Amino acid sequence: MTTESSRNAARDTVRADARRNRERLLAAARAVFAEHGIDAPMATVARRAGVGVATLYRHFPTRDALVRGAFARQMRTCGRALHDALAAEDPWEGLTHLVETVCALQREERGFPAAFLDAFPETTAEHAGTREQAERDLTSLVRRAQASGALRPDFHPSDLVVALVAHCGLVAALPDDAKAPRRLVAYLLQSFRATPSDDPLPPPTTLTLRGFPATPASGGGASRRG
Amino acid sequence: MTTESSRNAARDTVRADARRNRERLLAAARAVFAEHGIDAPMATVARRAGVGVATLYRHFPTRDALVRGAFARQMRTCGRALHDALAAEDPWEGLTHLVETVCALQREERGFPAAFLDAFPETTAEHAGTREQAERDLTSLVRRAQASGALRPDFHPSDLVVALVAHCGLVAALPDDAKAPRRLVAYLLQSFRATPSDDPLPPPTTLTLRGFPATPASGGGASRRG
DNA sequence: CAGTAAACGGACGATCTCGTCCGCTTACCA
């Protein structure tokens, strides 16, 4: 017994270099995936982390495991943001702060969130429990904001998702320093208000129709490079 | 001389099967790129077109050439939409119609516009002339709409690009039948108005936080599959 | 209808990525 428990304790203690390398790999993965898209060579991630390929595969047996692992931190941050939003006394404040926070996070890691959505369109199953809780929380936040009169009555919780995904795509599509995403957020938040606001918009970019009508969407691009 | 010109005439006349195969390839490319992302195997495109690989490479020596070729039609459509928008007597009508048209086009070919932006972030150089004209046209349309009082005064022409790119990303990120993109367009157009409109929004989807907080962006995915 | 040049398609070598295997190194424990 004593032997067993001590053995288990020993097993639970991960070796320091292993833990360090794991963190390095996650950071490298976020960076590489954001830059080169989700199916960048595994070897690139390993090199960026200053680690051998085998080490990468030992920590994350599949590419999916790596991607999900790299995303976990952002998931946690989002969860916390939602929690904070619920805690705010003014629900509209909470809502806008939530949007700003998540959008800032997206900008931080540019292509990665978009790449993640790319690769995992379906429910990320293992977080189903958390997700359901998040849905309930979000719905209640929206209800409260509507009750307070700040949020338009026809706003639907899923509209927040719409806004976030749209922002996510915009960030991924535009160059790093683009101001456009902030402008999008400002427009959307204004249109979510029950009563029009006269807050000034953040400044626009100079007009660059990168490829309009060259592209039906115009603008710049990112993530996967052909 | 006579010989030469007739020879040239003969040369200008492309063989019927060649032309047919070219069209087939373009259609196949649009479909395949939209579905599997911009770096789907060339062989897939060829097979989808019912054509050998060599034929594909003969018509389009590089992947870029194929992508650009496949996109040309959409470019033309966008150009026409902008032209129509300018011709409209009510500039606000013209503007909204332009947005609706381009967005509809994006929905039609789902992943492809996004994939295109992915691959060609920079100005699609060869259309620079057209682009400058488009920029001028768009700017003038915006000015007119503002002068008419319908468009908010702080609207910047680049905001239209923002809206279109955002929509483009949303379409690519969501499943085929998603209603969310329409809702986004409605919100944005409302926030572009100088005076608030009470047009009802298109119906929302049921709430699906596909992966919220699993993803900072939440929602569904498309295009390239990991 | 016959000749010819253009177009076609499949096969093939080169290149790249994946994921595993195995001998070496190192962090932890007594």
Added chain:
DNA sequence: TGGTAAGCGGACGAGATCGTCCGTTTACTG
């Protein structure tokens, strides 16, 4: 401080994609 198991990294075979080469087919001309 020495033993040991866990961790490490580079090499390597399998599989896939790329882009070209060449023998065959076919659309146009006279």
